[in-house]
Amino acid sequence: EAHKETLGFQTEIKQLLDLMIHSLYSNRDIFLRELISNASDACDKLRFEALDNDSLYAGDSDLGIWIEVDRKARTISVRDNGVGMNRDEAIRNLGTIARSGTREFFSQLTGDRARDASLIGQFGVGFYSSFIVAQRVTVESRRAGDAEDQGIRWVSTGDGEFTIETITRKERGTTVTLQLRDNDADGEEGHEYDSLLDAYKLRQLVRNYSDHIAIPVRMKAEKWDADKQEMLETGEWEVVNQAKALWLRPRNEVTEKEYDEFYRHITHDFEGPLAYTHNRVEGRSEYTQLLYIPKHAPFDLWDRQQRHGIRLYVRRVFIMDDAEQLIPGYLRFVRGVVDSSDLPLNVSREILQESRDIRLIREGNVRRVLTLLEDLAENRKADYVRFWRAFGQVLKEGVGEDSKNREKIAALLRFRTTGEPIRIDVEAPDASGAAPKAAVAEDGIEDAVIKGEENTAGAADGKGKDAKDADEDVKNADGLISLAQYKARMKDGQKAIYYITSDSEAGARQSPHLEIFRKKGIEVLLLSDRVDEWMLSHLHEFDGTPLESVARGQLDLGDLEDEAERKASEEVAADYKDLVERLKTTLGERVKDVQVSHRLTDSAACLVSGEHDMSATLERMLKQAGQ
Numbered sequence: 001e002a003h004k005e006t007l008g009f010q011t012e013i014k015q016l017l018d019l020m021i022h023s024l025y026s027n028r029d030i031f032l033r034e035l036i037s038n039a040s041d042a043c044d045k046l047r048f049e050a051l052d053n054d055s056l057y058a059g060d061s062d063l064g065i066w067i068e069v070d071r072k073a074r075t076i077s078v079r080d081n082g083v084g085m086n087r088d089e090a091i092r093n094l095g096t097i098a099r100s101g102t103r104e105f106f107s108q109l110t111g112d113r114a115r116d117a118s119l120i121g122q123f124g125v126g127f128y129s130s131f132i133v134a135q136r137v138t139v140e141s142r143r144a145g146d147a148e149d150q151g152i153r154w155v156s157t158g159d160g161e162f163t164i165e166t167i168t169r170k171e172r173g174t175t176v177t178l179q180l181r182d183n184d185a186d187g188e189e190g191h192e193y194d195s196l197l198d199a200y201k202l203r204q205l206v207r208n209y210s211d212h213i214a215i216p217v218r219m220k221a222e223k224w225d226a227d228k229q230e231m232l233e234t235g236e237w238e239v240v241n242q243a244k245a246l247w248l249r250p251r252n253e254v255t256e257k258e259y260d261e262f263y264r265h266i267t268h269d270f271e272g273p274l275a276y277t278h279n280r281v282e283g284r285s286e287y288t289q290l291l292y293i294p295k296h297a298p299f300d301l302w303d304r305q306q307r308h309g310i311r312l313y314v315r316r317v318f319i320m321d322d323a324e325q326l327i328p329g330y331l332r333f334v335r336g337v338v339d340s341s342d343l344p345l346n347v348s349r350e351i352l353q354e355s356r357d358i359r360l361i362r363e364g365n366v367r368r369v370l371t372l373l374e375d376l377a378e379n380r381k382a383d384y385v386r387f388w389r390a391f392g393q394v395l396k397e398g399v400g401e402d403s404k405n406r407e408k409i410a411a412l413l414r415f416r417t418t419g420e421p422i423r424i425d426v427e428a429p430d431a432s433g434a435a436p437k438a439a440v441a442e443d444g445i446e447d448a449v450i451k452g453e454e455n456t457a458g459a460a461d462g463k464g465k466d467a468k469d470a471d472e473d474v475k476n477a478d479g480l481i482s483l484a485q486y487k488a489r490m491k492d493g494q495k496a497i498y499y500i501t502s503d504s505e506a507g508a509r510q511s512p513h514l515e516i517f518r519k520k521g522i523e524v525l526l527l528s529d530r531v532d533e534w535m536l537s538h539l540h541e542f543d544g545t546p547l548e549s550v551a552r553g554q555l556d557l558g559d560l561e562d563e564a565e566r567k568a569s570e571e572v573a574a575d576y577k578d579l580v581e582r583l584k585t586t587l588g589e590r591v592k593d594v595q596v597s598h599r600l601t602d603s604a605a606c607l608v609s610g611e612h613d614m615s616a617t618l619e620r621m622l623k624q625a626g627q
């Protein structure tokens, strides 16, 4: 009847378990966050499925999470009455990692603990983090809608195999029980697990990891027993978290720490966010948005199938992860939650494509994120550099993708340059928090007025500054400059913003095209990201000043050339007329034209692209791509 089998983990999981147990001990508490997070997801999923099929609740729609400790048996258990798992789901979900990019991710691991630990953090350890503290993990579950004798028990000691059998289980949902590892206080690293059994400490941890969770998390209440002189369980369950959706709480009632924890809950990121913005929007479309910018890029930023992004809720009901319609591709690093008051609960991905509400929310999200970035660039310069290093290449895609916001995005771009590096004064960390921006829609939203009274309005900017990191970033920020800064120090008579593209910054710096600019002391932006050519094909001017490639067409430095120079170069041209003719005949079809140039001061010759031709860098890229 029990039909018990022993199965092996996917190879990657074996690797993950090994690494985790050895690298993540100092972060061992995260297992609790992961288990609570899964239990909460399971409740969200049940609520979502029950929208179509009320009978799944079987009379119990009061969803919750229960956490219990058994000090004698040395176990901790986390139970939920969410959607549960049947046998197939347990085998699949707890025995394989289905995520795209998994294999590539594992190939990046090196065996260097610190480095791997941070990589694993970005990957997300999830359920398997249980094995950091547990020598045996038991999962008992019954899927909503299944009969009582269709329950399952999954057991593993985390060394490559698990067993699964069918059991009878009264409660719907899942219980995960951890048998803690033995203390090893004398061992190399002095591992100690008993403190997790300390109800007071555990309660603190649970509160930390669940305060932002929207459903109640309960633990057994305790009372001081005067006779026995110790805390004893009263037998009552008590709710330990606020159990209110964090994003629906007024901003002034949510602490930085809670914003931080919530971010980790939805992203599995080890580090907190770089910044966030939290707003309630009312008007033609009503919704709440809580959007975060991470500190570092995920390992699969360039993977087209990556599933990150924004979680969509409708009136507090979880609808879907990664609703890509809520944010454009060039802001795909943004994480967070949108809770709409207008969308129908049965909204599907197909409907999302067409929905007017979604379009308004998407535009509102873009506006908020760009405002947040402007704020960072203005007031938290070192953090902005950090952002730029992680996501600048992605943001550049927006210049081509989002013509409506092109000016704004252009102002956020940063460049390497031949000019003097601009140094950032690291502001003293501002403990009071930046004054929230004017609450009323400063960005002229005609369709979405942000109400002033409520405290969730306005662009809260999450702090999270780390002085040491900031210093590091400032050092690396040498030479990064904005288009506005470039313009501010243009030479008298200079009419364009000059740039050069190349495969690498070093290559750009060595280009003979720069000679005349160096001689004249004209600054040139150095572009070497793959996306740059494409971006530049959409960015012709900034704030009224044209952008010009130093390698293209007739170089006209206008007023920057003096009369004497012009005359001299005309004379030179006349002198070399014969040579030019001979070169033209020799090179024939291979070139369009040969000209005497004043571009060069040291080199003898250079290749120049026609005014309307492809640039040499783009040509090279296309060739590499086999076109």
Ligand code: ADP
Residues within 6 Å of the ligand: 034, 038, 039, 041, 042, 080, 082, 083, 084, 085, 093, 094, 124, 125, 126, 127, 128, 174
């Ligand atoms: P993630 O939560 O990122 O999907 P996890 O490793 O945390 O990854 O969990 C793996 C999968 O196991 C989940 O996606 C879910 O399908 C299943 N699972 C884990 N815990 C539960 C639970 N308490 N109830 C139902 N399913 C669960």
Ligand code: MG
Residues within 6 Å of the ligand: 034, 037, 038, 126, 127
């Ligand atoms: Mg999880």
